[in-house]
Amino acid sequence: MKTYSISEVAKELNLTAYTLRYYDKEGLMPFIERTARGTRLFKESDIDALKIIECLKATGMPIKEIKNFIDWCSEGDSTLQQRFDMFMERKAIVESQLEELNKTMELIKHKCWYYKTALDSGTEDIHKNNKIEIPFN
Amino acid sequence: MKTYSISEVAKELNLTAYTLRYYDKEGLMPFIERTARGTRLFKESDIDALKIIECLKATGMPIKEIKNFIDWCSEGDSTLQQRFDMFMERKAIVESQLEELNKTMELIKHKCWYYKTALDSGTEDIHKNNKIEIPFN
DNA sequence: TTCATTTCTAGAGTTAACTCGAAGTCTATA
DNA sequence: TATAGACTTCGAGTTAACTCTAGAAATGAA
Structure with a gap:
């Protein structure tokens, strides 16, 4: 091998x-x-x-918790439930991380637009006192 | 105020x-x-x-880099290009983070299925020697 | 007025996850 | 045979981002 x-x-x-x-x-x-x-x-x-x-x-799991999982793996079938629960929990965590990261993305995209329009007009003042219509927020 | x-x-x-x-x-x-x-x-x-x-x-930006951005904000319109570039770079970074996190999610989901079927049959052995059809990998 | 609560600063302590240096061993090539 | 390079362990050092302590000062309620 x-x-x-x-x-x-x-x-x-x-x-x-x-x-x-x-x-x-x-x-x-x-x-x-x-x-x-x-x-x-x-x-x-x-x-x-x-x-x-x-x-x-x-998924952001600390090494000490990963070690628990590795230990469960060594212990065999008696820990199947713990391992299943752990991955289900991880799934929920990643779901919320994806949600959060998508929100972050929206804000970043908004800032890209904000600076694009500011650059086009030469000044950030364009965004003060409703000088421009904001497509999203 | x-x-x-x-x-x-x-x-x-x-x-x-x-x-x-x-x-x-x-x-x-x-x-x-x-x-x-x-x-x-x-x-x-x-x-x-x-x-x-x-x-x-x-987005994982370290505090020292965030400080650069804050400093640019104080400097006014002369730093608009840097700030635009920074957000465009962050956008690319978040895109790849989303891609990575989606891949992670697929693997986690696979593991949920793996342990679900193992629990159902009472043993992890079900996954050895092609005893079960694997829907994805 | 007294007591709890909140604020401040400076600086020390904590934690996770590396990251590396030192000193030693082993193997493959010139 | 020597010498370069990869491997080992042990333990120390690094870094980022907090997190807290100490001591002082102010504020608000009983």
């Missing part, structure tokens, strides 16, 4: 080897095998697991 | 007074007026400006 070195994995996941060792130190990678000399050997399935970890990080 | 105390503003924006003072210390609020005794007096327009600051923070 093909294995990968820490720097190969780091490159693939756009992380550094330092970061991967830090994750290991924090208990996120109990499944990684080692050579007799202690060098980490990453399998394809380990890279997949790291992608899940990156996914959870992307 | 109605004014607000620091704790009133903190409450409205879901921040703490500590955080607002920290923003002020970092130069994000050069426009806030003070009483003769030094107490901050927030106007409606100050709250609006703080909402823009929160919006920029929501």
Whole structure:
């Protein structure tokens, strides 16, 4: 079975080897095998697991909570409910993050328009005293 | 003109007074007026400006960069182009954040399905050796 | 008037997530 | 055989963004 070195994995996941060792130190990678000399050997399935970890990080989950999930995975079927609940909770969180980010986008777009019209007229004063019609707010 | 105390503003924006003072210390609020005794007096327009600051923070912009923008605002029309460019750049950044977050959502949804089916059958083994058809990946 | 509450500043402390340096080992090539 | 480069651990250092403490001063209610 093909294995990968820490720097190969780091490159693939756009992380550094330092970061991967830090994750290991924090208990996120109990499944990684080692050579007799202690060098980490990453399998394809380990890279997949790291992608899940990156996914959870992307939802803003702190590393200590991700570790709980990893521990549940090691404990087997008795923790299926916790793991399901966790992902359902994450889903709700990402939904509200998307909502928030869409609101942010609307405001940013409004500002783009605001500065575009200001640039066109040469001054921000165009937006004072109702000198221009505002299409949205 | 109605004014607000620091704790009133903190409450409205879901921040703490500590955080607002920290923003002020970092130069994000050069426009806030003070009483003769030094107490901050927030106007409606100050709250609006703080909402823009929160919006920029929501895009992941660090406070030092937000300060640059605040400084440009104080400099007047000569910085309109920089400010326009900045918001256009933020727009591109939020677009890619939305894209990323949508991908994250897909993976999370997949995991919800994965654990739902595992729970239904009582074991995660259902997902080993093609025992179940995977609708997406 | 006394007591609680709120404000202020300066500066110290906290936390998460890296990020790196030092010192040592192992392997592959010149 | 030596020497460059990748790997290891341990522990220290960094950074951003708060978060709080201390001590002083003002304000408002009982």
